[in-house]
Amino acid sequence: MPQPARSIQAAPGAIEPLPQPYLLFLGDVAEPAYAKTAFGLRDWAGERCVGEYACVGAKVSTGLRYLTPEQAFAEGARSMAIGVANPGGHISPAWVPQLLQALEAGLDLIGGMHARLADIEPLRSAAARLGRRLLDVRQPPPGIPVASGRKRSGMRLLTVGTDCAVGKKYTALTLVREWRALGVDAYFRATGQTGILIAGQGIALDAVVADFAAGAAEMLSPDAGAEHWDVIEGQGSLFHPAYAGVALALLHGSQPDVIVVCHAAGRETVLGHPGYPLPGIEETIELNLRLGRRTNPRIRCAGVSLNTAKLDAAQAERLIAAESERLGCPVADPMRGGEAFRRLAQACLR
Amino acid sequence: MPQPARSIQAAPGAIEPLPQPYLLFLGDVAEPAYAKTAFGLRDWAGERCVGEYACVGAKVSTGLRYLTPEQAFAEGARSMAIGVANPGGHISPAWVPQLLQALEAGLDLIGGMHARLADIEPLRSAAARLGRRLLDVRQPPPGIPVASGRKRSGMRLLTVGTDCAVGKKYTALTLVREWRALGVDAYFRATGQTGILIAGQGIALDAVVADFAAGAAEMLSPDAGAEHWDVIEGQGSLFHPAYAGVALALLHGSQPDVIVVCHAAGRETVLGHPGYPLPGIEETIELNLRLGRRTNPRIRCAGVSLNTAKLDAAQAERLIAAESERLGCPVADPMRGGEAFRRLAQACLR
Numbered sequence: 028m029p030q031p032a033r034s035i036q037a038a039p040g041a042i043e044p045l046p047q048p049y050l051l052f053l054g055d056v057a058e059p060a061y062a063k064t065a066f067g068l069r070d071w072a073g074e075r076c077v078g079e080y081a082c083v084g085a086k087v088s089t090g091l092r093y094l095t096p097e098q099a100f101a102e103g104a105r106s107m108a109i110g111v112a113n114p115g116g117h118i119s120p121a122w123v124p125q126l127l128q129a130l131e132a133g134l135d136l137i138g139g140m141h142a143r144l145a146d147i148e149p150l151r152s153a154a155a156r157l158g159r160r161l162l163d164v165r166q167p168p169p170g171i172p173v174a175s176g177r178k179r180s181g182m183r184l185l186t187v188g189t190d191c192a193v194g195k196k197y198t199a200l201t202l203v204r205e206w207r208a209l210g211v212d213a214y215f216r217a218t219g220q221t222g223i224l225i226a227g228q229g230i231a232l233d234a235v236v237a238d239f240a241a242g243a244a245e246m247l248s249p250d251a252g253a254e255h256w257d258v259i260e261g262q263g264s265l266f267h268p269a270y271a272g273v274a275l276a277l278l279h280g281s282q283p284d285v286i287v288v289c290h291a292a293g294r295e296t297v298l299g300h301p302g303y304p305l306p307g308i309e310e311t312i313e314l315n316l317r318l319g320r321r322t323n324p325r326i327r328c329a330g331v332s333l334n335t336a337k338l339d340a341a342q343a344e345r346l347i348a349a350e351s352e353r354l355g356c357p358v359a360d361p362m363r364g365g366e367a368f369r370r371l372a373q374a375c376l377r
Numbered sequence: 378m379p380q381p382a383r384s385i386q387a388a389p390g391a392i393e394p395l396p397q398p399y400l401l402f403l404g405d406v407a408e409p410a411y412a413k414t415a416f417g418l419r420d421w422a423g424e425r426c427v428g429e430y431a432c433v434g435a436k437v438s439t440g441l442r443y444l445t446p447e448q449a450f451a452e453g454a455r456s457m458a459i460g461v462a463n464p465g466g467h468i469s470p471a472w473v474p475q476l477l478q479a480l481e482a483g484l485d486l487i488g489g490m491h492a493r494l495a496d497i498e499p500l501r502s503a504a505a506r507l508g509r510r511l512l513d514v515r516q517p518p519p520g521i522p523v524a525s526g527r528k529r530s531g532m533r534l535l536t537v538g539t540d541c542a543v544g545k546k547y548t549a550l551t552l553v554r555e556w557r558a559l560g561v562d563a564y565f566r567a568t569g570q571t572g573i574l575i576a577g578q579g580i581a582l583d584a585v586v587a588d589f590a591a592g593a594a595e596m597l598s599p600d601a602g603a604e605h606w607d608v609i610e611g612q613g614s615l616f617h618p619a620y621a622g623v624a625l626a627l628l629h630g631s632q633p634d635v636i637v638v639c640h641a642a643g644r645e646t647v648l649g650h651p652g653y654p655l656p657g658i659e660e661t662i663e664l665n666l667r668l669g670r671r672t673n674p675r676i677r678c679a680g681v682s683l684n685t686a687k688l689d690a691a692q693a694e695r696l697i698a699a700e701s702e703r704l705g706c707p708v709a710d711p712m713r714g715g716e717a718f719r720r721l722a723q724a725c726l727r
Contacts, residue, residue: 241619268525268526269629270588271668272590272623276623302527
């Protein structure tokens with residue numbers, strides 16, 4: 028179980044931070060899997076979550092204190108973040124009274140769903156009347172430039188993958204936590220909706236118009252001190268039949284000094300595309316280095332993050348050791364931590 | 378000088394065709410370079426251009442008959458297309474009376490500028506009152522899906538490049554013209570604004586949200602008969618620090634059976650990015666084939682389209698022969714045509 032995060036907070040940069048601390052909203056959710064955004068926020072931004080709120084009859088709790096929007100505002104909350112990720116990404120009409128209550132209590136609303144808060148009429152008029160904001164973390168910021176390709180100062184790590192949903196966000200977050208514990212000046216740079224809520228800022232890369240996607244990645248991790256690390260959440264995969272373009276724009280714009288390749292043990296085909304065999308880890312390393320060299324000739328791969336959630340502890344340990352031997356680089360499952368993960372985290376800094 | 382096109386017209390597919398024939402509008406343009414959209418339409422869609430119209434004092438003409446919007450409507454025109462591509466892509470206030478006149482005369486308006494027709498108040502209200510359309514060819518169609526990666530029937534050629542602005546559109550258009558003259562069932566599939574006006578339909582790939590860019594390329598060239606060829610206008614380059622993601626999405630979604638690599642002779646760095654050396658032609662072939670194989674294992678390179686506009690005829694002929702010898706494949710400049718170009722066009726069909 029991850030501990031409350033140390034400092035996965037908003038980094039300095041051009042992108043406006045979200046209003047925080049958060050009150051987490053669980054809606055009327057009855058299935059823990061649909062509350063994973065709230066769990067992620069509790070685990071990684073716990074010090075910026077004053078509590079949780081829900082509709083009467085909700086069956087899931089994050090374990091944080093139950094606070095009304097009024098109580099949460101009194102304790103410092105400045106927004107209520109919808110922590111539900113239901114299939115279809117809709118905002119249920121049953122939630123609207125609680126969402127209005129939060130606006131009345133002085134909180135902005137933050138959503139990361141497919142549905143837009145501003146498309147719901149009572150919310151739009153209440154926000155206008157009260158001077159509150161309806162923030163959609165999937166909405167890119169204004170003013171994203173075309174990428175310049177200019178090499179930026181500071182150090183960058185990008186998590187890349189053999190596929191979607193292999194642990195790129197989790198790997199980036201655990202590396203930042205580990206490094207900050209060692210005194211490294213490191214920030215998490217979010218490129219997806221849950222990551223943006225955790226970081227308190229970021230850009231949903233997949234929602235940017237294609238011509239500006241590499242420019243968005245450049246904007247996301249601006250010039251920084253020579254010892255500063257931005258750890259950037261990867262998206263998609265260079266081998267994905269739908270999302271490879273996003274992955275390449277992110278690789279070029281991020282200009283990573285270091286990549287960590289993420290893979291889910293046992294997965295053999297692209298998620299949702301059973302006709303597409305997954306690339307090997309070696310091929311994933313090689314192609315990312317080759318293409319990444321275009322904007323940062325010093326790019327290197329520090330190791331592999333292996334998601335072993337489907338294995339038991341002994342199987343996982345054996346596989347991690349065997350893969351490390353086979354590939355000749357550190358391999359670890361950040362969920363399991365331990366010495367293997369510390370070696371991977373160290374190898375990135377070398 | 379290209380002849381009037383044979384049949385670069387709207388192809389069957391899911392994307393709504395633009396209203397045609399066109400009346401070309403030249404605004405108050407005084408510099409031929411800024412009227413190149415109009416020249417492109419005259420050269421490639423001449424049979425669908427009833428004439429030209431301009432503000433008093435315009436100093437550029439396409440050579441087509443000067444017709445008022447009322448005359449053009451009477452001769453069958455159904456839209457007035459802005460044929461100006463000025464720096465900044467703005468719509469001059471000086472054009473608004475003529476644009477309103479066209480709406481009153483029964484014509485829809487088509488723009489491909491950065492500025493949107495619908496953002497100009499008198500046009501918006503006049504269009505609403507008259508039931509006319511303000512069409513922006515850079516606006517992607519609704520309902521673009523995430524790419525499926527499913528292999529589609531029919532044959533596809535994609536022009537790819539070492540850089541932007543090397544002749545990818547022109548190469549695709551000349552191949553279609555050559556093939557149709559030979560009786561091949563071939564259509565031009567447009568991915569940029571001028572191409573869309575020429576074809577009468579298409580998708581501005583660079584304006585699609587990144588997650589859907591490969592899906593847009595799939596939508597652009599739907600399933601077709603086994604002998605049918607879609608010739609797809611390439612965008613950007615896999616080596617471009619800003620646009621590589623667009624190029625990869627287009628490569629994956631197009632699933633080309635054949636690529637033709639386009640290069641501008643003498644160009645040594647990426648246009649607008651002098652710090653980025655251009656890749657070699659061999660490297661461009663190899664990387665496009667390697668990445669394109671992911672969605673179409675049968676992909677092959679049929680040859681090279683070499684833009685020799687900066688050379689005289691003798692220099693061009695020598696360079697084309699030398700490059701063909703060096704690369705071991707057909708090389709031609711479609712602007713110069715001739716036997717070399719016929720060999721290239723044949724090699725694509727082999």
